[in-house]
Amino acid sequence: MSKLNIVLFGPPGAGKGTQSEFLIKKYDLVHLSTGDLLRAETKAETELGIQAKELMDRGDLVADHIVIGMIRNKMEANLKAKGFIFDGFPRTRAQAEALDEMLEVKEEPITAMLSLEVAEEELVRRLLGRGATSGRVDDKDEAVIRNRIRTYEKDTAPLKEYYTSQGKYKAIDGIGSVAEITDRLVKAIA
16 A cells, blocks of 8 residues: 655645644654754754754755755655655745655655645634734734735645646635534545
């Protein structure tokens, strides 16, 4: 049986964190969050972590080959995994192509790109609500929230096209109860 490799997408406030937790448990997947990987590799002072820290300290984006290397390391450390859920990666077409190339060698391609679709006004409402209790500064300012949503839309549109051309893009209605949305995700995976 081939591995279940899922790219989970959605704008800020769409519920990716909540839904990824469920999918990880249900399908026994390993969570691959680029933010978590960058922090772990930097803290461990690995070769990739040192390179990433130098870039981040200058305020530069971490190069794709470094991030792909970190993902490769995490996948190789979890060879018996039933699959992976990619969170926050890929963010660009170049990253998606690099990920596909790496997975092609392993004969473990991306199974699906699941995109939680939620209207902007609902996202703003959710994030302002989260900001009132989470303490996250970026969830308290409506202008910042709307800018994050616009950035997401601009940056991810090419990825929707990329995965659509492969027949892997699946839009999931992200409105409803957590259980209803989870049920839609499970049906899309089946």
